[in-house]
Amino acid sequence: QSVLTQPPSVSAAPGQKVTISCSGSNSNIGNNYVSWYQQLPGTAPKLLIYDNNKRPSGIPDRFSGSKSGTSATLAITGLQTGDEADYYCGTWDSSLSVVFGGGTKLTVL
């Protein structure tokens, strides 16, 4: 059971928009920045979003993040088949540990 709650799966058609939620508490998301990671099969996770809504260099602006209270959301617009992957949210917890969501599998129909 992960500390952060994500939907197990989401799906949408190519070109559409999808959102992935990440729910936590005041001991983690509520008082810390949230990061999002994309993991393609057989590869290490890749940082997509940091500090709730910032993109590292090279990440297209189709990916965006937001946070409100104890929840965060990753949005992906203009879906492409190459976006099919697992997505994870992560943040600090009050115990100085890192917590991740259980992951969301994105299927592009």
Add this chain to the structure above:
Amino acid sequence: QVHLVQSGNEVKKPGASVKVSCKTSGYTFTSFAITWVRQAPGQGLEWMGWINNYNGYTNYAQKVQDRVTMTADTSTSTAYLELRSLRSDDTAVYYCARPSAAGTVDFDYWGQGTLVTVSS
């Protein structure tokens, strides 16, 4: 460029220990912590702990704190993860990761992963 290169896959018997290395390059090793994350087959990411490579301070996940030791060799810019008393549910890919800035959880550099298989 920043690189994190991990040691090769391991097969261990229950009760044994494993030590995974993460050799870094392209940055000042002591300026950033290294975090270890594992992923069991078909499962999500599980944080195991981190080590401050400047002073050796560690913080371990409660689930493994009695069996894990993270160390750093500043002379070779290499971080190590040792896990003892291995069980079948320790079978996972183990990743080392470095944050984009000190004190953050934005891990923008990752090792390639080391598969540890625990089987009798």
